[in-house]
Every structure is written in structure tokens, then in C-alpha cells.
Amino acid sequence: MISVEEAMRRVLATARPLPAETIPLTQAVGRVLQEPLHADRDFPPFHRVAMDGIALAFENVAAGQTTFPISATQLAGMPPQPLTNAQTAVEIMTGAALPPGTDTVVRYEDLQFHETNGQRVAALQIPPPNAGHNVHHRAADREAGDLLLPSGVKLSPAEIAVAATIGASTLQVARRLRVAVVSTGDELVELTQMPLPHQIRRSNAYMVQAALHEAGAESEAFHFNDDQEALRRGLPPLLDAFDALVLSGGVSKGQADFLPSMLQELGVTQIFHEVQQRPGKPFWFGEKAGAQ
Amino acid sequence: MISVEEAMRRVLATARPLPAETIPLTQAVGRVLQEPLHADRDFPPFHRVAMDGIALAFENVAAGQTTFPISATQLAGMPPQPLTNAQTAVEIMTGAALPPGTDTVVRYEDLQFHETNGQRVAALQIPPPNAGHNVHHRAADREAGDLLLPSGVKLSPAEIAVAATIGASTLQVARRLRVAVVSTGDELVELTQMPLPHQIRRSNAYMVQAALHEAGAESEAFHFNDDQEALRRGLPPLLDAFDALVLSGGVSKGQADFLPSMLQELGVTQIFHEVQQRPGKPFWFGEKAGAQ
Numbered sequence: 001m002i003s004v005e006e007a008m009r010r011v012l013a014t015a016r017p018l019p020a021e022t023i024p025l026t027q028a029v030g031r032v033l034q035e036p037l038h039a040d041r042d043f044p045p046f047h048r049v050a051m052d053g054i055a056l057a058f059e060n061v062a063a064g065q066t067t068f069p070i071s072a073t074q075l076a077g078m079p080p081q082p083l084t085n086a087q088t089a090v091e092i093m094t095g096a097a098l099p100p101g102t103d104t105v106v107r108y109e110d111l112q113f114h115e116t117n118g119q120r121v122a123a124l125q126i127p128p129p130n131a132g133h134n135v136h137h138r139a140a141d142r143e144a145g146d147l148l149l150p151s152g153v154k155l156s157p158a159e160i161a162v163a164a165t166i167g168a169s170t171l172q173v174a175r176r177l178r179v180a181v182v183s184t185g186d187e188l189v190e191l192t193q194m195p196l197p198h199q200i201r202r203s204n205a206y207m208v209q210a211a212l213h214e215a216g217a218e219s220e221a222f223h224f225n226d227d228q229e230a231l232r233r234g235l236p237p238l239l240d241a242f243d244a245l246v247l248s249g250g251v252s253k254g255q256a257d258f259l260p261s262m263l264q265e266l267g268v269t270q271i272f273h274e275v276q277q278r279p280g281k282p283f284w285f286g287e288k289a290g291a292q
Numbered sequence: 293m294i295s296v297e298e299a300m301r302r303v304l305a306t307a308r309p310l311p312a313e314t315i316p317l318t319q320a321v322g323r324v325l326q327e328p329l330h331a332d333r334d335f336p337p338f339h340r341v342a343m344d345g346i347a348l349a350f351e352n353v354a355a356g357q358t359t360f361p362i363s364a365t366q367l368a369g370m371p372p373q374p375l376t377n378a379q380t381a382v383e384i385m386t387g388a389a390l391p392p393g394t395d396t397v398v399r400y401e402d403l404q405f406h407e408t409n410g411q412r413v414a415a416l417q418i419p420p421p422n423a424g425h426n427v428h429h430r431a432a433d434r435e436a437g438d439l440l441l442p443s444g445v446k447l448s449p450a451e452i453a454v455a456a457t458i459g460a461s462t463l464q465v466a467r468r469l470r471v472a473v474v475s476t477g478d479e480l481v482e483l484t485q486m487p488l489p490h491q492i493r494r495s496n497a498y499m500v501q502a503a504l505h506e507a508g509a510e511s512e513a514f515h516f517n518d519d520q521e522a523l524r525r526g527l528p529p530l531l532d533a534f535d536a537l538v539l540s541g542g543v544s545k546g547q548a549d550f551l552p553s554m555l556q557e558l559g560v561t562q563i564f565h566e567v568q569q570r571p572g573k574p575f576w577f578g579e580k581a582g583a584q
């Protein structure tokens with residue numbers, strides 16, 4: 001009899017990577033990435049304005065200039081608007097690319113606006129402390145070519161955003177584990193059937209399938225009565241077609257508990273039989289010969 | 293400006309139950325139950341044998357009897373096998389219904405077997421300490437009619453097993469939340485498009501949709517440029533068709549940040565605008581008038 005920790009260690013030692021498949025990004029959350037993703041551009045791809053306000057050249061502030069005529073307005077998504085001369089500023093919105101000739105952004109909260117001869121002018125209330133203020137510089141996060149996500153990561157919503165950012169509309173991911181859930185036991189009847197007084201409905205298979213679904217695996221359910229011949233015929237096709245079998249019942253000391261010997265007869269090597277836990281001490285785990 | 297905790301409190305205060313729908317049990321894990329489930333039988337429905345071994349009448353053990361001829365064998369799922377006389381025992385398996393005339397189970401580990409004149413006989417090695425030993429009594433867990441699951445519980449695999457046990461092959465559950473994920477911003481291009489130097493791909497919508505999927509909601513994605521007329525025409529059908537809108541962009545202080553005023557114009561009441569967090573201080577939340 002082994003401990004729960006030792007059982008877990010032995011189970012994990014039999015784990016192998018699943019083959020990859022290509023799926024749309026919109027279906028990839030929760031799946032396991034099977035390709036590395038690299039930055040296709042610098043991130044940010046341009047000196048990105050981080051606050052709504054005005055863009056200006058800091059050297060003018062350093063030289064004492066406190067009012068800046070607005071020479072253009074630039075929303076996010078517009079090509080950078082050139083300054084009409086070096087002492088002007090561009091009124092600019094978060095997400096825009098910093099105009100050539102400017103290096104600093106002053107946010108609306110630190111400005112007051114007025115008009116002089118029909119010209120909109122921004123007056124600094126709180127001057128920027130340094131060049132580059134409120135600018136998220138090109139490549140500050142990542143450079144083009146950098147590894148963003150290694151193969152093998154589980155894709156949470158954050159990784160989905162990273163993949164979208166580099167235009168990965170499809171992804172290579174590990175295909176889902178395919179599991180056959182096999183209930184055994186003459187006392188079990190179908191859900192929709194009314195059990196006789198000494199029978200019960202088979203509920204374990206539904207629970208196991210729900211747990212597998214939550215873990216991201218696909219499953220199919222099968223039921224066998226405690227009939228050695230039916231199992232000897234029925235199990236080999238399942239061992240061939242599925243990545244794993246979860247069998248419920250038939251592994252204790254009773255007269256109908258012939259699954260361990262039958263599975264070994266069918267080419268499954270026993271890894272352990274009993275685990276130090278209650279309930280669930282009779283827990284048989286094996287590995288199919290030649291599985292990879 | 294409000295705290296994150298206060299924002300969460302106000303968001304949750306707008307929550308309302310979703311209408312119910314009937315779905316197959318096999319698809320119900322993770323959903324919210326919208327009907328109470330009651331026990332259709334006692335659980336266990338019979339005095340259930342909890343160990344592989346023999347069933348006998350404890351009064352014989354109390355009277356000093358130590359060997360028991362086996363009068364029948366009963367596997368799980370078989371109708372209870374009567375004793376041929378009160379001093380015999382039934383060889384019996386876990387999950388079977390206790391035979392009439394017996395009240396106690398002795399497990400194989402505490403027995404030795406021999407044959408006398410072709411009659412299989414069990415000899416007690418460790419006598420049972422009391423009547424009822426190794427028997428899981430009828431109704432010990434629940435009585436017929438007991439509430440098993442109240443309406444409103446989230447269905448984990450354990451609750452799926454409970455529903456299966458009472459034969460609930462379909463369940464009433466809250467339908468999934470339907471969310472429109474709306475990205476706005478002229479700087480955003482589609483995933484499959486190569487952005488110009490001052491553009492980026494729209495990744496927020498993919499992240500939000502992935503997060504909604506993980507939370508069990510359905511979503512559809514929409515994109516609008518920063519075009520007031522297009523939004524004024526496009527948002528009302530979304531406000532009508534979806535339970536919630538998640539809009540990304542357009543709620544800060546910039547010239548293209550007209551969503552808060554437009555949403556209010558369209559009948560959405562502001563609940564809060566700014567939250568004490570970074571990033572994400574500009575966070576507008578509202579509730580549609582007449583929503584229920």
C-alpha cells in the first residue's frame with residue numbers, strides 16, 4: 001500500500017505530451033500551447049502616448065517656455081502630426097504615436113487652455129519633470145523577435161491577449177485528452193430507469209465525466225455488467241481508441257473484482273493497486289505496454 | 293473616485309437572476325441549478341454491504357458461534373439471498389443489499405474458509421465488535437423526500453453525481469449570461485491585418501471573451517471606430533439583445549472619449565466612472581433603465 005503522494009508521483013511519471021493540433025485563437029483559452037510565440041514588432045511598436053493632453057519638446061520647457069500654441073490635434077490611430085514649428089505642441093490622445101520633434105506629454109489635468117487671436121494655446125500649470133514624461137517608449141516592454149510565450153504554457157485570458165497582439169489568429173495546441181469512462185457493476189442501472197430495491201443508478205460515470213470536462217478532457221461513457229467475457233471483448237477496443245480509461249468498480253477483494261487481472265492479461269502493467277486513503281483504498285493504476 | 297471594493301459592491305448590487313432553461317445532465321457541470329432536487333428514495337436505498345465478506349446474524353456471534361456455513365453467495369445487484377437457517381451466513385460483496393435475517397458483515401480479511409463434507413464454512417478470526425458492523429444502513433445519509441440540492445447552487449462534479457443518483461437526466465439551470473464585447477478605437481486593426489506603424493491589433497476583445505468563456509458566459513465581439521454616429525446607431529440593438537455590454541476604450545478624458553455621455557443618452561444610468569486602481573482608473577459602469 002502506498003501513500004497518496006507516492007501514488008500521485010507514479011501517475012504523473014506516466015504522463016506524456018499529446019500531439020498538437022491547430023485551432024482558432026477564439027477557442028484556445030484553457031488549452032496548452034505547443035509552439036513558441038515571438039514578438040513580430042517592438043512593444044509598444046511606437047513611442048506611445050500614455051495620457052490625454054499635449055505632446056511637446058522638453059527642451060523648450062527646460063528653457064522656460066510655459067505656453068504652447070496647438071499646431072495640430074492627433075487622436076489614437078492617426079499618423080503622427082508634424083509640429084508647425086519647434087515651439088508648438090500637438091494636442092494628443094492616449095494610444096497615439098508621439099509626433100516627430102516631441103518627446104514629452106503633459107496631461108490635461110496639468111494644463112489650462114485659452115485662445116489668442118483664434119489660436120488655441122495650452123499653458124502649463126504643472127510643468128513635466130523630465131523628458132519622456134507620460135510616454136511609453138517603443139520596445140520598452142519587448143523587442144521584435146523576443147520570446148513572448150514558450151511552448152507548453154497553459155493559455156489563460158492574458159496569454160490569449162498576447163497571441164492576439166501579434167496577430168496569431170490560429171494556434172498550435174495540444175489536443176484534448178480522450179478518456180473512456182467505464183462503469184462496471186451488476187447493481188447499477190441507467191439514470192432513466194427505476195431501480196429495483198437492491199439496485200442503484202450509475203452516478204459515478206457522470207461525476208467522472210464532469211470532472212474530466214472541467215479539466216479540459218473529452219470523454220465517452222461505457223457500461224459493462226460484471227461479466228468477464230463481455231469485458232474481455234469490450235476493453236481492448238477502448239484501450240486502443242482512447243488515451244486513458246477510467247474504470248469504476250471491480251478492483252477490490254470481491255468475487256466480481258477481476259479487473260486488475262484482466263487488464264494485465266490485456267497488456268496493461270500494474271503501477272499500483274492500493275492507496276493509503278479512505279474512501280478509495282482499492283485503487284488500481286496501470287500503464288498500457290507500448291503506450292507513448 | 294471610489295475604491296475597488298466599493299466598485300465591486302456596486303456592480304454586484306445590479307446583479308439579477310437569469311431565466312431558467314432545461315439542459316441534459318451531461319452538459320450541466322459549471323452551471324447554476326434553478327430547481328431544488330429532492331431524494332427520490334432513501335440513501336442508501338437498502339442496508340448496503342460496505343465490505344466484501346460474509347453477512348450473518350450478530351446474535352449468533354454474541355452467543356459464541358465462531359464458524360458459519362455459507363448458505364448462498366450474493367454479488368452486488370442480486371436480490372437478497374435468504375439464509376437457509378439462522379446459523380448460516382451469506383458470502384456477500386460490497387454494494388449488495390443485506391439479506392433478511394442478517395445484520396452484520398465480517399470482511400474477508402477477518403475470516404478463514406475451509407470445507408466440511410463439501411460445505412464451504414467461514415471461521416471468524418476477528419469477530420465483529422457489534423451488530424451492524426460494516427453495514428451502511430438504509431437512509432443513513434438521506435431519507436426519501438429530503439432536500440439534496442437547493443436551487444441556486446453551482447453544479448460541480450459532486451452535485452452532478454447527486455443529480456444522477458436520483459435519475460435527473462435533465463436539469464433546470466440558469467441560462468448563460470450573453471455579453472457583447474465592444475472594442476472602440478481608430479488605432480485598432482483586425483488580428484489578420486498588418487498594422488501600420490501607428491496602429492496596433494485589437495487584443496482586448498479576445499482577452500475579455502476568453503475571460504467570459506472561463507466564467508461560463510457566452511459572448512460575441514463587435515468593433516466600432518471612434519465615430520459617434522456609428523456608435524449611436526450601433527449600440528441600441530446591442531443594449532436590447534444582450535444581458536451586458538463590455539466596452540473597451542473611450543471612457544477617459546480624451547476627445548474621442550464620448551462613451552459615458554452617449555450611453556447615458558441611450559438610457560444607461562451611470563453607477564460609477566473612476567476607480568482607485570492602476571491601470572484602469574477610467575472605468576465607467578452603468579445600468580440600463582428598466583433592466584430586470
